[in-house]
Amino acid sequence: MANEDERGRMVEGDLRDRGISDERVLRAFLKVDRALFVPAYLFEQAYVDRALQLSHGQTISQPYMIALMLEALQLKGKEKLLEIGTGSGYLTALLAELAGEVWTVERIEYLATTAEDRLLNLGYSNIRYRLGDGSLGWTEGAPYDRIVISAACPKLPMALAEQLAPGGRLVAPVGGPDLQRLITAIKQPDGSLHEQTGVECSFVRLIGQDGYKDQG
Ligand code: SAH
Numbered sequence: 001m002a003n004e005d006e007r008g009r010m011v012e013g014d015l016r017d018r019g020i021s022d023e024r025v026l027r028a029f030l031k032v033d034r035a036l037f038v039p040a041y042l043f044e045q046a047y048v049d050r051a052l053q054l055s056h057g058q059t060i061s062q063p064y065m066i067a068l069m070l071e072a073l074q075l076k077g078k079e080k081l082l083e084i085g086t087g088s089g090y091l092t093a094l095l096a097e098l099a100g101e102v103w104t105v106e107r108i109e110y111l112a113t114t115a116e117d118r119l120l121n122l123g124y125s126n127i128r129y130r131l132g133d134g135s136l137g138w139t140e141g142a143p144y145d146r147i148v149i150s151a152a153c154p155k156l157p158m159a160l161a162e163q164l165a166p167g168g169r170l171v172a173p174v175g176g177p178d179l180q181r182l183i184t185a186i187k188q189p190d191g192s193l194h195e196q197t198g199v200e201c202s203f204v205r206l207i208g209q210d211g212y213k214d215q216g
Pocket residue numbers: 058059060061084085086087088089090091092105106107108111132133134135150151204205206207208209211
């Protein structure tokens with residue numbers, strides 16, 4: 001019960017009061033318990049509006065930033081969606097609440113298997129999991145109505161732009177390794193992308209063939 005109260009405060013104070021208005025998005029934040037996705041020693045900070053450390057130098061994204069991404073995706077409920085960077089699986093769970101089917105790719109095995117176990121335990125049956133380099137997308141499921149990348153991209157990965165359906169939306173942080181802008185790219189009927197530039201943000205890097213190079 002305490003968890004629910006804290007979640008309610010996060011949704012009202014950090015999301016709604018700061019301009020998040022999509023009721024489906026707000027409801028999903030109330031339903032999915034972020035405490036289940038953070039390492040045990042960070043439980044007490046689960047509802048603080050900040051990114052938190054996962055293992056392997058990765059982070060679970062800040063709720064407000066995730067909410068902006070979810071609003072930009074404009075999910076209605078039936079979409080087939082590709083997520084790059086499963087991480088803790090927190091955004092994956094929110095996406096599974098809001099879209100029809102979620103295909104998610106993570107490059108770090110420990111994070112991929114931990115997230116998969118967690119999401120299966122929570123009962124999600126509309127998620128497919130893959131270990132690999134998401135900068136190349138996941139051709140088997142293409143085309144996707146929506147694509148979301150939760151790691152910083154030097155530019156929009158070509159394969160992902162190709163795997164987006166006409167009329168589809170791709171949301172990603174694009175820019176330098178330390179600071180990016182949240183970009184929403186909408187695929188036009190002629191296959192070109194119309195890009196909208198959003199807020200400044202700071203995500204961990206997308207490491208891969210069409211991302212940043214591994215620093216070892
Ligand atoms: N939304 C996630 C954020 C995870 S951080 C959450 O809320 O937990 C970004 C994740 O992207 C990290 O787990 C990182 O390992 C992963 N990542 C980085 N490059 C990747 C790539 N090329 N393919 C798949 N995952 C990648």
